[in-house]
Amino acid sequence: MSSPATPRTARTGGSPARRPARNRGEWTAAAAMPVARVAVDVPLPHLDRPFDYRVPSHLDDAAVPGVRVRVRFAGRMLDGYLLERVEDSAHGGKLAWVDKVVSAEPVLTPEVAGLARAVADRYAGVFADVLRLAIPARHARVESETPRERTVPEPAAPGRAGWETYPRGGALLDALAGGRAAHAVWQPVPGEDWAARLAEAAAACRTAGRSALLVVPDQRDVDRLHAACAAQLGDDAVVALSADLGPAERYRRWLAVRRGSVRVVVGTRSAAFAPLGELGLLAVWDDGDDSHSEPRAPYPQVRDVLVLRAHREGAAVLVAGFARTAEAQLLVESGWAQAVVADRATVRARAPRVTAIGESDTQLVRDPAARAARVPGVAFEAARTALAAGRPVLVQVPRSGYLPFLACASCREAARCRHCAGPLGLPRPGPGGARGDDGSSGLPSCRWCGRVETSFRCGNCASRRLRAGVIGAGRTAEELGRAFPGVPVRTSGGGVAVLDDVEAGPALVVATPGAEPVAEGGYGAALLLDGWAMLARPDLRVAEETLRRWFAAAAGVVPHGDGGRVVVVADSSIPTVQALVRWDPAWHAEGELAERAEVGFPPAVRMAAVEGPPAAVAEICDAVLDPDRDPPEGVELLGPVEIDPVERPGGTGPDRDDVRERGLLRVPRRSGRRLAAALHDAQALRTARKAPETVRVRLDPDEID
Incomplete structure (x- = not known):
């Protein structure tokens, strides 16, 4: 045995082997x-x-x-x-x-690195933050695994019948099959199997030897689209990427994409950065869904990320949904994208009959059995007819819970807690619990502090009577069960499990917006309740978001020729309601974009929301507006205004140390890049001197209330 001090020699020579440097x-x-x-x-x-x-x-x-x-x-x-x-x-x-x-x-390809830099620059963000969104956490065990063998069949040309419903649909498939960078905004007809159409678009792209990336809002849509792509291309030809997979499985699938084993990806928002090479198609379904907006800095939106990526990599873009956003309309009006829509005769033939009932109208004609369910007579009759025909009925309720909030029965002022001024509501009665005359627990309680209110008195008119402000999904299901005895009632969302689908047959399905299950064979009717509550929210996109929710629900109803009915409880004179009645999302998006341009809001302009402590907000806004720093052309400041006040116990008002403000900076679209750069520079000045306050900067935010 050699001494530890004796140097080892190479097997093929007499010279000592070089020891790796240890320090x-x-x-x-x-x-x-x-x-x-x-x-x-x-x-x-x-x-x-x-x-x-x-x-x-x-x-x-x-x-x-x-x-x-x-x-x-x-x-x-x-x-x-x-x-x-x-x-x-x-x-x-x-x-x-x-x-x-x-x-x-x-793990970081040049294409993804370039895209991450472009996203950071567009949203006044930091490159490192975007990379955290783009690249999943490492799993050493997964990296060391031997990748499983994948059997991917040779891609075949997809069927064209579904896309030929749309005058430009066939041309879109031809462009994808030819490897051309087509840009399209697609509105499916009511009842369309949108997942099958997107799978056919991906298959056409694969015949050209290029890859496809399809992004959807949530796991239900991922499962549906993944199944359609697997049926079209084979199980091993496509992977699904979403957070629900768990870190190890997600990284395993992501590596399969990075290593080139899979050329078609279906996923949620983080999949927009999937490391696919030779991209041929970038598609986003339901681009107005707020799930497409990243809640972490720098808050990118999937649609904009895919458009940026298409510019960089020469890929086709498909923005799709039953509704159309103002941003998608801007792509069409600018000439960058072509609208892929069916002719009006086809839309009318495929759509259900839509009836709008205003709030005042609901008091005029009521079936006696409908009175307890607070359902307009027309809606009750539509539901009864659909159930008699053996089809399920969808009831969309815009609020979860039982009675989410209460109001004074005399003046309709919101009912407030005497202790903290929080809103009063009614919880769902427990098993065997005491109930009031309306079936509730009868004991309103504060939704902020939890105190039970035993002797309510309205601060506005001194009345002691309460009424429901908005009926929640739980209470609606309970009332409908009494109105339709013997009919099964199922709930989806609103604090209970979200259903993926429901079987054919008579049933009442009560769902909150976005949680509507797919009905086998289609719904016989859809009742869209409390439309006024959805339209009354103080939000820039409230009309667009409400119509998107309505279209998503109504699209699952069978055509009017088969008896399909949709009843929306909202004033028929409102343009949003008219767009649903006419089934014309493009008309509504055109008007929405025109209104945004008139008042100067995105996407007609670029806008940044700067939120934080008053001094910090003022510092950033002043830096952007400083004439000595070459401010963006046409920049304008709105505000700042106070937001999110934090109430002291007892409702004595906000603590000044917790006050937050928001300033809005807007510029013409041509100055958007300069605005983002100026905001980045302003934040850099603050972090360089280690400013303690945290400021949130969002470019083109989805919500401005």
Whole structure:
């Protein structure tokens, strides 16, 4: 046995083998391309740039572009991504070393890196924040696994019958099959199997040898679209990417995409960054759904991410949904995209009959059995006819819960708690619990502090009587069960499990917006209750969002020729209601965009919402408006105004230390890029001097109330 001090020799020669350097003092730089540009995981705007590091010779082979690395930054060991290797650095001082290559897997492709930079620039964000959205967390065990063999059949041309319902549908399929970068906004006809049509578009793209990326709002839509793509292309040809998979399985599937084993991806919003090469199609379903907006900085919207990606990679874009957003309408009116819609005769033949009943009308004609269910007589009759025909009936209720809030029965002023001024509501009665005359527990309680109100008196008119402000899904289901004895009542959403589908046959399905299950064979009728409550919300997009919810529910109803009825409880003179009655989402989107342009709101302009403590908001807004800093052309400040006041116990008003303000900065669309850059620079100035207050900056926010 040799002494520990005896050097080992190579098997093929007598010279000692070189011992790897164990400390940085012994490290030597790589012979070629010794400088690595690294995106360090630092979410600070003033450090939003790559940093140069030396690559040691023992990491030369592993340090390739795209790998995860560990580097020392400001005295701490941080994660990062190696962007590229170069010969020289512009940094005049001594470079630190790349300490470690975490994994030999190059997870950051040049295309995704470029897209992440473009998204950060558009939304006044930080590159590191976008990379967290784009690349899932590493699982070492998954990386070391042997990938399973995938049997992917040769892609075949899809059927054309479904798309030929639309005059431009066939041309869209031809463009995808020819590898051309078509841009389209598609409105399916009522009852359309939208998942099958998107799967056919992906199949046409695959026949051209290109990949397809399809993004949908939620897991139910992922499951439906994944099944359609698997039926069209084969199980191994497509993967689904969503947070519901769990970190290990999600990373396993993501690696299959990164390694080129799968060329079709279906997923939720983070899938917009999926590392697909040779992209041929980027599609988003229901682009107005708020699930497509990322709740983390820099708050990108899927539709805009896909449009940016299409510009960079020369891919086709398909924006689809039963409704049309103002942003999609802008794409059409600008000429960037073509509208793919059916002719009016086809739409009328496929649509159910829609009837609007105003709130005052609901008091005129009521079936005696409908009175207890607070359902207009017309709606009650439509439901009874559909149930008699053996079809389920969908009842859409805009609020979850039992009685979400109460109001004075005399003056209709919202009922408030005497202790904290919070809203009063009625909980669902428990088993065997006491009930009032209306079937409720009879004991209103505060939704903020929980105190039970035993002797209500209205502060406006001194009345002691209460009425329901909005009926929740739970209470509606209970009342309908009494109005239709013997008919099963099922609920979806609103605090209970969301149903994916319901079987054919008579049943009442009470669902909150977005939780409507698919009915086998279609619904016989849909009752859209409390439309006034949906339209009364103080939100920029309230009309657009309400119509989107209505179309999503009504699209599941059978055509009027088969007896399909939709009854919406809202004033028929409102344009949003008229768009549903006429089934004309394009007309509504055109008017919505025109109104936004008239008042100066997105997407007609670019707008930024700056929210935070008053001093911090003022500092950022002043920096953007500073004439010495070349402000964006046409920039205008709205506000700031106070938002989200925090009440002290007892309703004594907000604590000044907790007050938050919001300022709105808007510019013409041509100045949008400059506005984003100015906001980024303003935030960089604050983080450079370590300002303690947190400020949230959102470009083109979905909600402005």
